[in-house]
Amino acid sequence: MSKLALRTFTLLQTVTSVGLSALAWAVTGVRPIWSGSQPSDRQRIYFANHTSHGDFILLSACLSEKERAITHAVAAAEYWGKSRLRRFIAEDMLSSVLIKRQWTSPEENPISIMLSVLDQGHSLIIFPEGTRNMSDELLPFRSGLYNLSMARPDVELIPCWIENMSRVLPKGQFLPVPLLCRVVFGPPVSVAPGEERRAFLERARAALLMLNPRPARED
Amino acid sequence: MRHEISVLIIGLFVVLTTASATAAVLSARAPKPLSPTLVNLTQRINAWWVMVALMTVAFFFGRYGMTILFALISFAALREFVTLTHSRRSDHWVLLGMFGIVIPFQYWLVWTAWYGLFVIFIPVYCFLLMPAITALHGDTERFLERVSAQQWAIMISVYCVSHVPALLTLNVPGFEGRNLLLIAFLIIVVQGSDVLQYIFGKLFGKHRFSPNVSPSKTWEGLIGGLVAASLLGALLSFITPFSPLQASAVAFVACTMGFLGGLVASAIKRDQGVKDWGHLIEGHGGMLDRTDSLVFAAPIFFHIVRYFWTV
Numbered sequence: 001m002s003k004l005a006l007r008t009f010t011l012l013q014t015v016t017s018v019g020l021s022a023l024a025w026a027v028t029g030v031r032p033i034w035s036g037s038q039p040s041d042r043q044r045i046y047f048a049n050h051t052s053h054g055d056f057i058l059l060s061a062c063l064s065e066k067e068r069a070i071t072h073a074v075a076a077a078e079y080w081g082k083s084r085l086r087r088f089i090a091e092d093m094l095s096s097v098l099i100k101r102q103w104t105s106p107e108e109n110p111i112s113i114m115l116s117v118l119d120q121g122h123s124l125i126i127f128p129e130g131t132r133n134m135s136d137e138l139l140p141f142r143s144g145l146y147n148l149s150m151a152r153p154d155v156e157l158i159p160c161w162i163e164n165m166s167r168v169l170p171k172g173q174f175l176p177v178p179l180l181c182r183v184v185f186g187p188p189v190s191v192a193p194g195e196e197r198r199a200f201l202e203r204a205r206a207a208l209l210m211l212n213p214r215p216a217r218e219d
Numbered sequence: 220m221r222h223e224i225s226v227l228i229i230g231l232f233v234v235l236t237t238a239s240a241t242a243a244v245l246s247a248r249a250p251k252p253l254s255p256t257l258v259n260l261t262q263r264i265n266a267w268w269v270m271v272a273l274m275t276v277a278f279f280f281g282r283y284g285m286t287i288l289f290a291l292i293s294f295a296a297l298r299e300f301v302t303l304t305h306s307r308r309s310d311h312w313v314l315l316g317m318f319g320i321v322i323p324f325q326y327w328l329v330w331t332a333w334y335g336l337f338v339i340f341i342p343v344y345c346f347l348l349m350p351a352i353t354a355l356h357g358d359t360e361r362f363l364e365r366v367s368a369q370q371w372a373i374m375i376s377v378y379c380v381s382h383v384p385a386l387l388t389l390n391v392p393g394f395e396g397r398n399l400l401l402i403a404f405l406i407i408v409v410q411g412s413d414v415l416q417y418i419f420g421k422l423f424g425k426h427r428f429s430p431n432v433s434p435s436k437t438w439e440g441l442i443g444g445l446v447a448a449s450l451l452g453a454l455l456s457f458i459t460p461f462s463p464l465q466a467s468a469v470a471f472v473a474c475t476m477g478f479l480g481g482l483v484a485s486a487i488k489r490d491q492g493v494k495d496w497g498h499l500i501e502g503h504g505g506m507l508d509r510t511d512s513l514v515f516a517a518p519i520f521f522h523i524v525r526y527f528w529t530v
Contacts, residue, residue, distance in 0.1 A: 029298070031498065134308075170308045177314040178294070180302040180497055214492075 009092065016093045017068055021061040024054070028168060028181035032062035035211065036187030037158050041067050043123055044156045047145055048183075049138055049208060050127035051166035054176065056096075058162055059125055062183045072097045072117060073125040074110075101130070111147050118152050128204070132171045138209055141201040149191045149200075159186040159204065161211035184211040220397050223458045224278070227403055231271050238264045256421075262502025270500070270509070274406070278399060282330075285384045285402060290326040294318065295506035296376035296514075299496040303487075304368035309358035313349055317373055321345060325381050332388035341378040346370060375514055376507070382517040389521075391460045391528045400458040401524065404466075405473060408452050409516045412474035413481070415451075416444030433485035441478060448474045460528055469523060473516040480515025484508070 024030050032039075041064070048059055056073035063071060077098040080090035090096045097117055099110035106112075114124060126148075128141035149157055161184040169176040189207050191200050242261045249257055277284035301314060321341065328337040350366040386401045420440025428436040452470025453463040461469060484507060488494065497505025507514075 029497070029499070164302065166308075167306055167314075170311060173311055175315055175319075177301075177311060178298050178318055180298060 012093060013095050014069075017060065018065075020057050020094075021068075024057050024061040027176050027178045028058065028164070030058050030061050030181045030183065033182050033184045033213070035184055037156075037185050039064060039067070041070075042156065043118065043121060043154075044071075044158050045118075045123065045145070045148060046071070046125045046158050046160050046185075047128050047204070047208065048125065048160040048162050050129050050132050051134075051162075052132060052169040052171065054165050054169045055127065055162050056094075056125050058165060058181055059160055059183055062185075067123065070121070071123040071125060074099055074114060074127070076101055076131075078102070097124070110144065111151070114144070114148060115151055118148070118155060124148075128201075133166075134171055138205060141205050143197060143201065145204055146191065146197045146200050153190065156188040157190060157204070158188055159208040159211060160184065161186070161208060161213070163213060182213065184213060186211045220400065223397075223400055224403075227407070227458065228275060231407075235264065235268055235271060238267070259502050266500050266502050278403070281399065282384075282387055285387060285399070286326055286330050289380055289384045290322060292506060292510060293322050293326070293377045293380045295497075295499060296380060296510060297322065297372055299499075299505045299507050300372040300376050301369075303491050303493065303496065304365075304372065305361060306365060306368070307358055307360065309356040310353065310365060310369070312356075313352050313369060316349075316352075317369065317377075321373060322377055325377050326384070329381050329385050329388065334388065337381070337385060341373055345373060349373075379514040379518050380510065382521040383513065386521060386524070389525055389529050391524065392530055394460040394528075397458075404452075404455055404459050405516065405520050406513065407455065408448055408470045409473055409477045409512050411451050412444050412448035412470075412477055413512055415447040416440040416478070419443030419447070429482065432482055432489060436478075436482070436485075445471060445474055445478070460524075469520065472523065473520045474512075476519050477512030477516040480512045483515070484511035 046059060048055060056075075060068050060071060060073070073094065073096040075090055075096045075098055077100045080086050080096070081098050087098075090098060097113060099113050100108050103109060114126075117124060126144060128145045129139040130142045131139075133139050145157065148155070162181070163183070164179050164181045167177065168179050168181065186207060189204050195203075242257070242264050246253055246257055246261065273288070277288040280287075297317060301317070306314060325337070325340060328340060349369055353362065353366055353369075383402055383405065386405070387398045389398060389401070391398070391401075416436075417440065419442075420435065420437045423439040423443065424437030426438040427434060428438055428441055449467040449471040453467035455470075456463040456466035459466055459469075484496075488496065495504030496507035499505050500509055503509050
């Protein structure tokens with residue numbers, strides 16, 4: 001890429017990220033609640049509940065400008081790679097990392113793609129439920145979180161509960177309803193020595209659920 | 220009107236400066252670290268500076284400023300209210316309509332002074348059509364709870380709030396072109412009553428008014444605040460079409476409604492298990508925490524003035 005093209009590219013990403021964060025604030029008044037972890041520019045994997053396309057915009061709006069520049073959301077290539085426009089939005093404007101849910105050749109292996117991003121010193125936002133969740137329950141986690149943590153044990157795993165986004169912009173809707181949202185950042189989780197995959201994923205899921213500030217009322 | 224506005228601005232400036240100075244002296248003398256009450260007091264006073272500055276700016280833009288300011292207040296209040304209530308995915312279009320259609324349309328009615336539709340658009344048309352839309356979506360789970368919450372949200376946050384700028388549309392003989400002062404009177408008296416109740420409550424409060432609903436409200440705060448606010452009303456009669464006695468009576472009614480508004484808001488918050496509506500205003504909570512009294516006072520004040528003073 002020429003120097004000018006690269007500059008234009010960086011400018012586009014900066015403008016998009018600042019613009020979207022401002023929009024997220026105007027619509028949802030989003031506030032971070034640091035409950036067990038602190039803002040930091042060390043390398044992290046943020047994992048969150050997933051109900052809406054707006055989720056990662058909200059989460060990154062809670063990070064500092066500096067952290068945002070090196071934090072990439074992991075998104076499904078099946079959806080975001082479908083057309084050139086979607087790919088342009090996902091990769092060029094939002095600098096997300098696209099991975100395939102169904103992959104065949106080794107260079108499509110999601111774990112190695114995510115590891116290569118981590119190896120550049122960058123952070124990731126992942127949604128371990130694997131899809132936008134339409135139910136009221138948090139879905140079981142996919143294995144990615146465990147595999148990443150085993151491969152890069154020094155990268156912090158931070159659970160992030162994104163509140164209300166399922167009501168702001170539910171799956172299948174285009175216009176957001178302005179409702180107040182919070183993102184609760186919890187204490188880091190890590191794989192205990194000898195901990196099994198299933199057990200760890202269940203523990204990580206419980207750690208995320210714990211952060212929900214308004215659990216569904218029993219009535 | 221210039222003269223009255225100058226007096227009001229200087230008066231507010233003196234009051235706020237005195238408040239800030241008092242808080243500074245109290246904080247300097249108090250043992251460190253400062254008690255939460257004292258920290259909160261300073262935050263509240265600082266927020267008042269910002270709110271008074273914003274109101275003053277809106278004031279100078281007259282009808283434009285007031286209509287836009289209160290439309291934005293409605294937006295912030297409705298957002299807080301709806302966030303707190305239960306809704307389901309099938310409510311998406313009704314909720315969007317409340318923000319995207321009802322708020323702009325209601326304030327357009329205020330702007331064009333179309334009184335006939337202004338008073339019935341929400342209590343008649345929205346009241347009937349919103350549950351109809353919800354029923355058409357076919358999702359009956361917790362139906363009555365959902366539609367009731369939507370009605371309440373829109374009545375409180377949009378309908379009641381819009382009565383403040385609607386004061387500009389009233390035609391009071393001999394008071395032409397000075398209606399902005401009616402808004403100033405209502406806001407100063409009602410918000411002043413909140414502050415006075417807070418001060419009297421903190422200084423003399425002993426007997427709780429309603430421990431189940433709002434433990435911070437006391438009889439001493441209520442009576443002291445209402446009496447002082449009525450006197451404040453009489454003192455401000457020079458900016459109104461009222462005589463001093465009438466002004467204190469109107470202020471008394473508005474502030475009593477304001478007190479009840481705060482009580483109802485507390486009951487809703489308690490029911491929903493939260494302390495504040497939001498975090499928009501440092502030290503105060505959300506928009507509705509600051510405007511709950513105005514919400515209840517505005518429609519009654521509007522209709523008192525309309526019934527007794529307009530032709």
